[in-house]
Amino acid sequence: MALLDVKNLSISFGGLRAVDGFEMQIEKGELYGLIGPNGAGKTTVFNLLTGVYKPNEGIIKLDGEDITGKKTIDINKAGIARTFQNIRLFKQLSVLDNVKVGLHNHYKYSTLEGILRLPKYKKVEKAMDEKAMEILKVFDLDGEADVLATNLPYGKQRKLEIARAMATEPKLLLLDEPAAGMNPNETGELMETIQFVREHFGMTILLIEHDMKLVSGICEELTVLNFGQVLAQGKTADVLNNPEVISAYLGDE
Numbered sequence: 001m002a003l004l005d006v007k008n009l010s011i012s013f014g015g016l017r018a019v020d021g022f023e024m025q026i027e028k029g030e031l032y033g034l035i036g037p038n039g040a041g042k043t044t045v046f047n048l049l050t051g052v053y054k055p056n057e058g059i060i061k062l063d064g065e066d067i068t069g070k071k072t073i074d075i076n077k078a079g080i081a082r083t084f085q086n087i088r089l090f091k092q093l094s095v096l097d098n099v100k101v102g103l104h105n106h107y108k109y110s111t112l113e114g115i116l117r118l119p120k121y122k123k124v125e126k127a128m129d130e131k132a133m134e135i136l137k138v139f140d141l142d143g144e145a146d147v148l149a150t151n152l153p154y155g156k157q158r159k160l161e162i163a164r165a166m167a168t169e170p171k172l173l174l175l176d177e178p179a180a181g182m183n184p185n186e187t188g189e190l191m192e193t194i195q196f197v198r199e200h201f202g203m204t205i206l207l208i209e210h211d212m213k214l215v216s217g218i219c220e221e222l223t224v225l226n227f228g229q230v231l232a233q234g235k236t237a238d239v240l241n242n243p244e245v246i247s248a249y250l251g252d253e
């Protein structure tokens, strides 16, 4: 059974069918790329997978569970976490606190326990600090735990966003253009981070990316979207050599 199984997914905005009959199956542990020209509908697919938009048609199953049309928070609890095209960190919080935000699905105390700083609150906060530090160590960000997120260099902000997503303990990690705005060195490090996350956590990863070096370097499978529809799907090398795919990209220049 595929970890992510999407069938006939569609959404329209006014007269525009932004995503049209979209299908995709991702197996556990796969590193999968979603590519396509600007405006093809890639981010809209992510927004459908994460409950930001409800589809007009179609079914989304995660690990056998129907998550179609559920709220974002419930989809995150079911096991999908994401990062955004424009990094969305809590910029005025510390690196440690950003990761703790991601832990809140799994660590609970009541509002009253929090306001009154009761022993349960203190115990849970301590456990969260320890867990967040553990995650930061894995991402080699523990040295910057107390730094405000806004003061991290760009590449590390991206890494922190991935660390925060991983703190929610997802089954599937969605990365929306992780290399956007990066120089070649930062992109190289990002590729290593993504491969590390896949290997260390056995994570299944779906990423949207325009950087073909990154896509061909780390993705095993690809889906190409064009005008909301799947243009090609399969092994990365085969898809990138597909003449229809090449012409869709040249048409975009």
Ligand SMILES: Nc1ncnc2c1ncn2[C@@H]1O[C@H](COP(=O)(O)OP(=O)(O)OP(=O)(O)O)[C@@H](O)[C@H]1O
Binding pocket: 013, 016, 018, 036, 037, 038, 039, 040, 041, 042, 043, 044, 045
């Ligand atoms: N909320 C919305 N309301 C109206 N139109 C929308 C909405 N969201 C997306 N669209 C339209 O749907 C189409 C697909 O947009 P989307 O952002 O998914 O493309 P994309 O493939 O991610 O593009 P890019 O690579 O430039 O980020 C575009 O024409 C966009 O204008």
